[in-house]
Amino acid sequence: MLQRFLDPAVLAGISSLDLLAKTVVDGFVAGLHRSPDFGFSQEFAEYRAYTPGDDLRHVDWNLFARTERCYLKRYRGETNSQLTVLLDASKSMQYTSGPPSKMDYARFIAAALFYLAIQNQRDAAGLIVFDDEIRDYIRPSTRPGQLARLFAGLEHAEPHARTNFARPLQHFRNSLHRRGIAILISDFYEDPETVIHEIAPLRFHGNEVILFHILDPEEIRPVMHGPALLVDLETEQRIEVVPDYARTTYRSRIDAHIEQLRTRARAAGMDYQLLLTNRPLDFALREYLALRQAEN
Amino acid sequence: MGFLAPWFLAGMAALGVPVFVHLLRKHVTTPRPVSSLMFFERGVQSSTRHKQLKYLLLFALRAALVFLIVLAFADPFVRRPAAGGAGRLLVIALDNSFSMRAATHFADAKQQALATLAARPHDSPAQIIALGGQVQLLTQAIGDDAQLRAALLSIQPGDGHANFGELGRALRSIADTTHRPIDLHLFSDMQRTAMPSNFADMVLPPTVRLTAHPVAQGASLANWTVESVEAPAELSDPKDPRRSRVHAVIAGFNTPAATKTIALVINGKAIASRKVNVPPNGRAAVEFAPLDVSYGFNQCAVRIEEADALPDDNASVFAVRRSDPQRVLFVHATDDTRSATYFGAALSAADRASFILQSMDAAQTTDLDPSKFAFVVLSDVLALPSIFEHALAQYVAKGGRVFIALGTHAGRRAQIPLWGAAVLDTRESIRASGPLSVGQVDFAFPALAQAQPGRDNGGWAVVRVFYASTVEAGQARVAARLADGTPLLLDKQLGEGHLLLFTSGLDNLTNDLPLHPVFVAFIDRLAHYLSGSERLSGAALVDSFVQLRAAGEPVGAVSNVEVIDPDGRRALSLSEARTIQTYRFARAGFYKLRYPNGQDAVIGVNPDRRESNLEPLPPDLLKLWSGSGSSAPQTTAAPAPGEITNRNLSLWWYVMLLALLVVLAETAVASRHMGTQREEV
Numbered sequence: 001m002l003q004r005f006l007d008p009a010v011l012a013g014i015s016s017l018d019l020l021a022k023t024v025v026d027g028f029v030a031g032l033h034r035s036p037d038f039g040f041s042q043e044f045a046e047y048r049a050y051t052p053g054d055d056l057r058h059v060d061w062n063l064f065a066r067t068e069r070c071y072l073k074r075y076r077g078e079t080n081s082q083l084t085v086l087l088d089a090s091k092s093m094q095y096t097s098g099p100p101s102k103m104d105y106a107r108f109i110a111a112a113l114f115y116l117a118i119q120n121q122r123d124a125a126g127l128i129v130f131d132d133e134i135r136d137y138i139r140p141s142t143r144p145g146q147l148a149r150l151f152a153g154l155e156h157a158e159p160h161a162r163t164n165f166a167r168p169l170q171h172f173r174n175s176l177h178r179r180g181i182a183i184l185i186s187d188f189y190e191d192p193e194t195v196i197h198e199i200a201p202l203r204f205h206g207n208e209v210i211l212f213h214i215l216d217p218e219e220i221r222p223v224m225h226g227p228a229l230l231v232d233l234e235t236e237q238r239i240e241v242v243p244d245y246a247r248t249t250y251r252s253r254i255d256a257h258i259e260q261l262r263t264r265a266r267a268a269g270m271d272y273q274l275l276l277t278n279r280p281l282d283f284a285l286r287e288y289l290a291l292r293q294a295e296n
Numbered sequence: 297m298g299f300l301a302p303w304f305l306a307g308m309a310a311l312g313v314p315v316f317v318h319l320l321r322k323h324v325t326t327p328r329p330v331s332s333l334m335f336f337e338r339g340v341q342s343s344t345r346h347k348q349l350k351y352l353l354l355f356a357l358r359a360a361l362v363f364l365i366v367l368a369f370a371d372p373f374v375r376r377p378a379a380g381g382a383g384r385l386l387v388i389a390l391d392n393s394f395s396m397r398a399a400t401h402f403a404d405a406k407q408q409a410l411a412t413l414a415a416r417p418h419d420s421p422a423q424i425i426a427l428g429g430q431v432q433l434l435t436q437a438i439g440d441d442a443q444l445r446a447a448l449l450s451i452q453p454g455d456g457h458a459n460f461g462e463l464g465r466a467l468r469s470i471a472d473t474t475h476r477p478i479d480l481h482l483f484s485d486m487q488r489t490a491m492p493s494n495f496a497d498m499v500l501p502p503t504v505r506l507t508a509h510p511v512a513q514g515a516s517l518a519n520w521t522v523e524s525v526e527a528p529a530e531l532s533d534p535k536d537p538r539r540s541r542v543h544a545v546i547a548g549f550n551t552p553a554a555t556k557t558i559a560l561v562i563n564g565k566a567i568a569s570r571k572v573n574v575p576p577n578g579r580a581a582v583e584f585a586p587l588d589v590s591y592g593f594n595q596c597a598v599r600i601e602e603a604d605a606l607p608d609d610n611a612s613v614f615a616v617r618r619s620d621p622q623r624v625l626f627v628h629a630t631d632d633t634r635s636a637t638y639f640g641a642a643l644s645a646a647d648r649a650s651f652i653l654q655s656m657d658a659a660q661t662t663d664l665d666p667s668k669f670a671f672v673v674l675s676d677v678l679a680l681p682s683i684f685e686h687a688l689a690q691y692v693a694k695g696g697r698v699f700i701a702l703g704t705h706a707g708r709r710a711q712i713p714l715w716g717a718a719v720l721d722t723r724e725s726i727r728a729s730g731p732l733s734v735g736q737v738d739f740a741f742p743a744l745a746q747a748q749p750g751r752d753n754g755g756w757a758v759v760r761v762f763y764a765s766t767v768e769a770g771q772a773r774v775a776a777r778l779a780d781g782t783p784l785l786l787d788k789q790l791g792e793g794h795l796l797l798f799t800s801g802l803d804n805l806t807n808d809l810p811l812h813p814v815f816v817a818f819i820d821r822l823a824h825y826l827s828g829s830e831r832l833s834g835a836a837l838v839d840s841f842v843q844l845r846a847a848g849e850p851v852g853a854v855s856n857v858e859v860i861d862p863d864g865r866r867a868l869s870l871s872e873a874r875t876i877q878t879y880r881f882a883r884a885g886f887y888k889l890r891y892p893n894g895q896d897a898v899i900g901v902n903p904d905r906r907e908s909n910l911e912p913l914p915p916d917l918l919k920l921w922s923g924s925g926s927s928a929p930q931t932t933a934a935p936a937p938g939e940i941t942n943r944n945l946s947l948w949w950y951v952m953l954l955a956l957l958v959v960l961a962e963t964a965v966a967s968r969h970m971g972t973q974r975e976e977v
Contacts, residue, residue, distance in 0.1 A: 093331075102331070187331060189331060189334050216331070219331060222330075227339075229327045230328055230330045230336055231328065232330065233329050233332075234331075234332065235333070237333055238327060239336060239337075239338040240338060240339065241336050241338070244339070245336070245339045246336075250336060253335040254335050257335065
């Protein structure tokens with residue numbers, strides 16, 4: 001089972017990146033992800049004026065002695081991160097025009113991320129599988145066996161019902177005790193406004209939120225040689241569609257949807273990445289990690 | 297344009313198949329799953345536009361294919377003007393029967409036939425038939441002028457007897473095989489005697505139009521002929537006043553009273569002549585006696601010296617074979633003395649036979665050679681010396697004939713000598729239940745032959761049989777039976793020869809046959825049959841058959857037969873000589889035959905005397921016959937050359953060719969569409 005998700009070729013592609021190499025050489029679990037919080041470590045960050053209620057232990061008394069002003073001294077903290085993958089297991093993820101299906105592709109990405117986080121960065125990793133409600137929840141942890149549990153959770157994640165982001169994200173917010181990275185993997189067949197509206201609160205709590213948008217190539221450029229009867233995998237609704245529409249209007253609408261999702265995600269401070277199931281897995285991860293490195 | 301089989305046009309209903317497939321059948325689409333219909337909108341293509349446009353070319357090709365196939369079955373044709381009755385088969389029948397030798401009948405008929413053939417449109421089909429003793433189709437329906445003319449010229453006058461019934465049968469056969477109307481031109485003397493006994497036999501099919509060309513115009517010709525000759529085929533003593541005589545009947549047809557000089561010709565020399573007065577249209581008898589012939593075969597003829605309209609029938613030929621009286625071996629049991637007496641008395645009293653009976657006890661036959669005897673009689677013999685029995689078997693196998701009579705000793709035998717079967721039962725009870733009479737007699741059997749047996753069963757009805765043996769008939773021919781069905785006389789072929797088995801005796805103990813007059817006639821014919829002399833000489837008719845070897849005989853097991861025709865040529869090829877069983881006398885004259893057993897024979901063959909009556913068919917009868925085939929009877933000459941008629945030109949072949957092309961185009965177009973459908977899947 002492990003081999004299914006841990007394709008050596010995929011991992012070899014990821015290991016070549018500089019950030020990962022540096023983490024491995026230092027032998028330090030922390031360092032790959034900079035903590036978004038200010039902590040108490042060795043690296044000075046700034047001074048801040050004292051306000052009533054601040055912990056007096058953080059006051060720089062030397063500065064107060066010289067200037068008679070009360071400032072707090074702040075350091076940049078480095079901590080272990082916490083990765084939570086929210087995997088959309090709605091029926092629409094079943095779609096495929098050729099292997100792998102979107103669901104399998106999402107599993108591969110999640111597995112690769114888990115391995116990266118747990119084995120290489122000693123991060124805590126957790127999984128939430130959802131459709132219109134929470135199907136599986138594995139609390140983030142670094143305990144031994146966590147990786148196997150996560151893989152098992154991925155293995156048992158089967159597409160069921162429709163997508164509804166509200167309830168799983170509410171559950172995520174309730175169970176969140178530490179800030180970390182939240183990766184949402186879905187095909188996002190929802191109004192971008194609604195999607196961002198549901199996800200934005202995660203960002204407000206200081207989490208890094210990344211959206212992986214999984215689509216099949218045929219969903220972007222559908223091929224039709226004649227009128228076809230299309231069946232919605234989630235609602236079972238049927239409509240007859242003519243090839244002309246698929247060639248023109250549909251393409252413009254799906255392109256607009258992707259662009260709108262990307263724009264709104266960026267505007268809300270979230271990362272967005274479109275992944276097509278015919279593209280190499282390592283390529284997608286490498287692109288994402290390079291994006292993270294540039295941001296750091 | 298028309299259709300030869302218009303009812304096949306009902307097949308046009310099959311055009312509905314491509315219409316249904318292409319235009320009426322509901323378009324079936326396989327549902328395709330998609331992740332979400334969020335960005336799709338319902339859009340239905342115009343169904344009419346879809347149905348009309350999709351596979352329009354394929355639909356057109358398929359509809360055209362069905363149309364063409366149906367059209368081909370309907371067999372369309374166009375009428376094309378054609379000259380001179382083209383489209384009709386011209387059949388020229390030239391009568392070459394014996395009567396056509398009269399005057400210039402045959403030459404005239406052939407000339408007219410050639411003129412009719414020449415007047416027909418060029419290359420139109422024609423067929424030549426020779427109407428003689430047999431109807432001969434000399435050509436198929438062909439258009440080759442040279443071949444048709446050569447076939448017509450090759451017809452020579454024959455000696456056969458024409459029969460319009462045979463012609464009608466041949467025309468019915470031709471009409472069945474060729475599907476076109478037939479113009480039959482018959483060039484004949486239209487002899488009345490050529491009519492079959494049943495007019496229905498000569499009725500022509502409706503598609504046949506008969507044009508008769510009678511060559512004997514006006515009153516029929518006067519003709520005298522030697523109608524019949526009675527002469528002994530075998531003669532041992534020329535001075536025998538009872539047998540050494542020739543009796544001939546001279547007949548006149550459409551003749552006045554006349555005195556005719558009749559000559560008896562033997563081996564080319566007229567040895568006697570008589571003057572005879574023949575009444576008008578009547579008959580007169582003439583007799584020559586004694587018949588002084590030399591030893592061996594003599595070719596004889598009775599001839600009318602004066603010429604008439606048909607001189608070829610003025611002579612009637614026959615062959616007389618003179619030989620010493622033949623010996624007959626009569627083998628009897630030691631205690632049987634009556635049989636030889638009765639048999640010998642009957643044999644000497646017979647008309648035609650000239651035999652010397654040699655009676656012998658069975659025990660004394662050891663050193664005898666059966667081949668020296670004309671035939672052998674075994675009368676109630678209990679057992680034969682094995683040497684003699686073996687010699688007898690060889691004798692029969694080579695063509696000899698043996699007559700076996702069972703007597704009162706039958707019940708004591710294990711097996712009947714030579715016959716190869718045992719006596720199943722002896723009917724001694726006949727005495728108790730009263731004597732049995734002879735129930736069935738096969739008068740077609742040569743030894744029992746009678747032309748017109750009377751009510752008394754040819755004299756056999758009075759015969760009483762007291763004692764008879766029951767023998768399994770098997771493959772043998774039963775010539776006579778007792779009233780209770782017990783076989784009385786059986787004939788079985790053994791090799792080339794024959795065995796006759798008489799299940800009663802030849803004495804008056806087992807039956808009273810020797811006491812009745814029929815016994816003499818029976819013994820006479822029996823001797824004639826057993827000696828085989830009936831086929832060694834005498835006379836026969838043209839077109840009759842002679843049996844040369846036994847049926848079922850293995851090929852090559854015996855020597856060849858030989859037939860020398862009247863011209864002195866061998867009539868049989870080498871392969872025929874080894875295999876032929878019967879031979880047809882095609883011509884008049886003397887035929888010399890040699891049978892497989894080495895016996896020679898000379899047969900005088902005469903034309904059928906019905907040919908001598910030159911009276912033509914009555915006009916009303918001829919008209920009736922001409923009208924039997926079509927509604928437009930015709931007895932005129934050939935159709936006027938250049939007559940414009942219409943000819944049907946069938947388009948079947950062209951339609952099928954076009955259909956083939958459409959099939960190829962449909963295959964190409966369909967494969968392209970099917971390829972597209974596979975991509976969709």
